[in-house]
Amino acid sequence: MTNPIRPTDDDARALARSLIDAARFAALAVLDPATGDPMVTRIALVPGPDGVPLSLISTLSTHTGALAAHPACSLLIGEPGPKGDPLTHPRLTLQATATAADKSALRDHYLSHYPKAQLYYDFTDFQLTRFTPDRGFLNGGFGKAFHLTAPDFAT
Template sequence: MIPDKTAPQTTARAARQLLRAHRYGALSTLSKKFNGHPFGSITPYLVDHDGSLLILISALAEHTKNILHDPRVSLITHNQEDPHIQTQGRITIVGTAALDAEREAAGKRYLRYFPEAQTYYDMADFQFFRIVPQALRYIGGFGDIHWIKAENYRTPANSLAAEEDALLGKINATRSAAQGLLIGIDCDGFDLRIDERTVRQDFPITVLDANQASGLLQP
């Protein structure tokens, strides 16, 4: 029996990196129509700077109706390139979802990752909801199994949210098309758009400001 222990900061960072590496997951909400029965749907998501998840959903969608009735949700994602289902890395977020009031700010970052969502964003009934994790179940592989507390999962204080836009402009101005377009930088790593694919690269250390990130991003 594998002991079930709360993960230390290093495991929490590995969990964030796994979550940031993927773009969609299975969202579970509590059905309003069926008296709290679990209801699953596939949903694109973006991990924001603080580790919370942004989802763009329609007021007409069943999962949105469920969230407005009961904000408790979970979302699971996994290593989508590993064919070994039972031993691959995966993570389940247990948390609450709420309407995000900063629609324009959320949209600016979200649409860099999901440009195909522009049509939905332009529709009045699509809004951003933010999922704030309360706990996470992380499985890094066989025998690497942890519950992670929210306080361990949260990112350390850093200035990258405020500095990201300027840093993207600066770095992209020096990169060739073959190197890809930098679309996001956070304390755990960065994301590139290459041939319409999003490629995730992890930093070897936790980065706290633009100077640190810039040093690691320079060729």
Template sequence: MSVKAGKHARELLLKEYRGALSTLSKAMPGYPFGSVVPYCLDAQGHPLILISRIAQHTHNLHVEPKCSLLVGERGAEDVQAVGRLTVLAQARQLTDDAAIAAAAERYYRYFPESQGYHQAHDFDFWVLEPVRSRFIGGFGAIHWVDQVTLANPFAGEGELSMVEHMNSDHANAIAHYVELAGLPTHAPAQMAGIDSEGFHLRIGQGLHWLPFPTSCNTALEVRQALVVLARAEVWPQAAPASA
């Protein structure tokens, strides 16, 4: 497995925000059961989902936590010519109050509408802990990926502070990012999250991940990257990954 394949697989997981969750059916033993779930990535870079206690996939996971999440590039005319990723994982329900609070704070930033039904109905947070992944980057580019996720060095108060600062004080810069990246303009963009490799913008109910030109490991590096992008006339090319 090349470093490049792992990076591209992780970028696909970041770029998308919904996938097909496959569980083993409780009602029909031995058969896979597919459903669609929105997700964001937690502090460890693992997919975080919010699912109803009465849903079939939840009943299935309580019996057998082995599952997979299939993610593909949105809007593709030829699905076999673009990237797709199957993450084989162990699902784990969050039960610790502190972990649930941290998950809720992050998830609500990505999916604000979820706050209402989470608090009013019986929904729980689950984390999908990757075991191994299969990444297809197009025709002939097929890899098993043992490590697809990357911990977010800013997760928690640091990330929240940067996101709130950008949304409250730098709306013009965010609008410039939208223009540079050619993103939809039907609704104002809000920053939803920041990781070492890029950041998420929420436009309406859609999420869009944009890469930094180079990885950022400190808040100062993030600030410098955001300033560069705010002044750029075209989106800078990201540094290529090693083979």
């Protein structure tokens, strides 16, 4: 059987980078700390100044507790276009580590992407979370699958 994974090249890296840069939301997968079961939620997302995805997350949410207990997580980025088979549109799965980001230093950057977040950005129960990619899987459409490593995400 032929390996369906192509060698990672500059085009694959550029496509992954463009998906991260364009993403304004993602599906976040975490492990429930009480049960160990997987859990998925939708989060707002912006690329950080260094290209690493950021999200403003309420500390009251279940996924914040899950990330505190186990910071390894996964993000699914990329949405189907308005026409055609959804499986033909590119998507990127990031396996990442979640850490706290400097909320005050990144305020203007985050709000430049989500101006309406100004209503709640400064609430004390919100924290800015950074998702540093450890590795990823890029599906650029049928027959375009790539494994990515942390260096592949460097800007």
